[in-house]
Amino acid sequence: MSLLDWVVLIGTLLFIVAYGIYRTRGQQDIDSYLKGGYSFKWWTVGLSVMATQASAITFLSVPGEAFESGMGFVQFYLGLPIAMIVLSVTFIPIYYRLKVYTAYEFLESRFDLKTRILAAFLFLVQRGLAAGLTIFAPSIILSAILGWSLSATTLLIGVVVTIYTVSGGTKAVSQTQKQQMVVMLGGMIAAVFVVLNLLPQEVSFGRAVDIAGYMGKLNVINLEFSLSDRYNIWSGIAGGFFLQLAYFGTDQSQVQRYLTGKSITQSRLALVMNGLLKVPMQFLILMVGILVFVFYQFYQPPLFFIEKGKESVTQSEYAGQWEQLDQQYQQVFEEKRENIQALLSQIEQDDEAAVAGTRQRILALEEETQTLKAQAREMVAQANPDNETEDADYVFLTFVMRYFPQGMVGLLLAVIFSAAMSSTASELNALGTTTTIDFYRRTIRPNASDEHYLRMSRWFILGWGIIAMIFASLAPLADNLIEFVNLVGSLFYGTILGIFLTAFYIRHIRSRATFWAALVAEGMVLLLFLFFRDQIGYLWYNFIGCALMVITGLLFQAILPRATSS
Structure with a gap:
């Protein structure tokens, strides 16, 4: 990279981190540290929600997905707007009314402590794995592209994000994510114009789209129903809806983002903003991959990108x-x-x-x-x-390093680092909050001072940061990173969502039936994945897990009414 690229990269990242620490200095109470003091307006919350979901994997893997398979991945988000409506109507008012720190506190008031602990534990398992992946994914690719050691790249991302998350808590995460989201969106929009400028003079944007279409890359909607198909309109609306509902409604990394809103209205507007903008954003990132594909129809691509x-x-x-x-x-x-x-x-x-x-x-x-x-x-x-034999995740960054002008390379690397830090910061913040509130304060030290919980929150975030970096150093690289992250979530989200939907809508199902149904449902999902992973697309596990949880809960409540009366 040129000196200008290094200046752009380092300057951008240092500004974002310094700004977040500066804006959140002097926090002394647990409410401000973990919930931001209910101080943010809807656009800040909305950008934070979007930045949490848009990890570095999004900007590395999604263009590669489009390069290899076309636009079909956008169907993954078709259920998102519907999920945002359900969340705004049902979940947000209850969370605000109960003034919860975590989503799982609600489950104790509705069921009992063991159900709350189970849901929180499932969250810690899947999100702890995901936190390692969100560090590992960009680390392994950036290390290969830049010639850095994998351990050094992992430490760089992990240490920087852990420092400002421990320092500023939820406010630091939300404040930095505004800047990170601007960098991410600006960088991808700039990438579109750069790629278009690199195409042969006779190939306009319209002709580039024609070429992609004739070569089968604009398969945006697939109407064929198949359980084994990764992306079609049915898996997108059904499986995608349940995944998005679980992620935004029960995953603390997202719940904690919109609990920072000044009011219910501000949080609702933030989710509506996410529902309206997320699909176009993913379409934009996929389009970058499509344009790179068209570019490589005129200029010799590598036989192998790694x-x-x-x-x-x-x-x-x-x-x-x-x-x-x-x-x-x-x-x-x-x-x-x-x-x-x-x-x-x-x-x-x-x-x-x-x-x-x-x-x-x-x-x-x-x-x-x-x-x-x-x-x-x-x-x-x-x-x-x-x-590593699957090179799709390397396509976009390899293209950037070879063909982008000076300064733009640094900007695009800043996009990837910013995305890695934004999603990882939210995850560490949520992991620390859940550990503090649902485990430590509830079962270990229930009557300690506010200052004590604030101090322990910092230690737990630091601990999760170290665990994430350790896991990132040991994690295997999947065939496609974006799919692997969503698969990890899909194996747990369905059961967690089933618990919450039971809590909200099926009032006669009580605590013991819910607890044992959750254990059965999660076990069955893991068994289905173990024995039928090639026959069932991963999005369907969200629907299957949720359905199994609800049906099994109804069955247990019906056949064991006395045992489940509590």
Whole structure:
């Protein structure tokens, strides 16, 4: 990177952290530290909610997802607006009325302590794993791209975010997330214009969209129903709705964001803002990946995007085979580029018959390209079994490092670091709050002073920061990071959501039935994943877990009425 890029990167991150610490100095009470003193207006809360969900994985993995599979991932968010309406009507008024610190306090008032502890424990397990992933994901990719050691990159992100989260609590998280969200959105909008400027002069945005469409990358909506399909309109609306409802309604990392609003109205407006803007934001990030895909139809892309993996092959006994494979890859690329240029000319001439024939040839060449890339991945694995073979998460950052102008590289890296810090800060803040309120204050030291709980909150956040960094150093890299993070959540969210929906809407189900139903439902979800992971798309686990929890709770309440009367 150039000196200008380093100045932009370091300057941006230092400003954000310093601003957050400055704006939250002098906090002395637990209410301000954990809930921000109910002091924020809706746009601050809304940006904080969006920044919490938009981790570094979003900006690394989503463009790669679009590059590989097209726009279908946007269906994941189709249930979000509906979920925001339900939350605004049902969840927010109850949380405000009870003046809770965590979502799980409500469960004790509705059921009992053991149900509250169970839900809080499930949250700590899944969000503790996710916190490590949100540090690990950008660390492993940035370390590979920048040539830094993985441990150094993990420590850099983890230490910086832990320092300002411990220092300023919820206020620091919300204040810094405003700046981080501006950097993230500004960086991605700038990326769109930079990519468009890098395309050949004759390829306008409209023609780029045409090319992507003819090559099957604009598959925004899939109406076919299939449990095994990762993304279709049915999994997006049904599974996505339950995932978003669980995430925003029962996950403390999000609940804590909108509990900082000055009033119920401010928090509701923040969730409406999120519901209206999240889908366009994801569409924008996916479009960046689509434009990068189009760019690589005119300029030779790497056979394999992870440089370390490529080097291990070229320095092994497979070097000769790799060279031959790379030559084939270049030949297919040249032929495909010629056909795409011919396609553009035929579109201008409105020659539909010629367009149809050329499109079929391009699709056949693209299929051949994917076959060669699959062979390359196999060769990378053969050269060193420890090599990462799925390179989609590296596509966007590799493109940025190779083609973006000075200054823009630093800005895009600032986007990724900001996203990593914003989501991790929310997670650490929520983990520390839940540990303090639902475990320490409730069961260990129920009558300590406010100052004592404030001090312990800082220690718990620090502890979770260390745990997250340890896990980040040990975590395996999944095929696609955005899917892996959502999978981890999906395995737990359904059960947690089922507990809350039972609490809100099915008043006759009592505590013991709920507790044992939750254990059964979570066990069944984990068993389904263990034995049927290839047959069930991960979004459906949210619906299945929730349905199992509610149905099993009704069954237990019906057959054991006396035992579940408490």
